[in-house]
Amino acid sequence: MASDPHESVVVSQAVIGCDAAARVLEVAVVHARQLGVRINVAVADSGGNLAAFLRMPGAFVQSIDIAIDKAYTAAGFGFSTGDWMQVIGHDEGMKLGFSARPRLVVFGGGLPIRIDGVLIGGVGVSGASEAQDEACARAALAAIGAEVTQDNEQG
Template sequence: MSHSVEQRIISAEAANAAVLAAVAKAGELGLRINAAVTDSAGVLTAFLRMPGAFLHSVDIAIDKAYTAAGFGFSTAQWAGFLRGDEALRLGMPVRPRNVVFGGGLPIREGGALIGGIGVSGGSAEQDEECARAGLAALGLGA
């Protein structure tokens, strides 16, 4: 009887490619962002900060990736989950490192959760667009 399970995680090369693609998209949009990728356990794997990106967005980008990897869904989806559930609405936004607005996406390959990508520096919609560019660079969708 085994006492362990296999876990798939994003490679360093893929994580690096994803943050590079997110930053390239931000450049096209005229934004300055921070981009982060975590593995499936939420541990930081790659990070890139554009010159002039907001300082506080460093932690927000990392936490968006952490949240998306930890829950396995887009951080933008929290708005729908929080609507109509007062306890959840009051509790989840104040949990340390949990981000409940857009810009964080899970990274899935063949249905397996292998990480999360988080972008911060633009609007929630712009951040998500940059994060999707990171997934697209890997041939993956959200």
């Protein structure tokens, strides 16, 4: 396995800080209360590792793992989980193959977290409708100054 002699042995990777991750949770829950729904919300760092999680009392227990996996998927691929089917398009093999992967979520509620164009993590919300989950995630991103544009979500 040949390597570039100029390649560094140690590579730094930007990740979301713990204070920002906590703020994402807080704002997502506040927005959920305004919508009258109960959610689970997770934040993953840019490596897909769980950085923060919060479950509102009464939120669906089954949605715990879904929220975590939405954050993981958005962080790992750098675009909205709701955009998966558009990104894959007409390729049936990719649709079947990717959707069969453990932890990969292909419906809305997971958004990448980017600051100044740098992917630092992902947020996943689950427990309400797809649109409500995504609205909670968007509100949380806005609260920490993360990019929430459509272009950002496409990678």
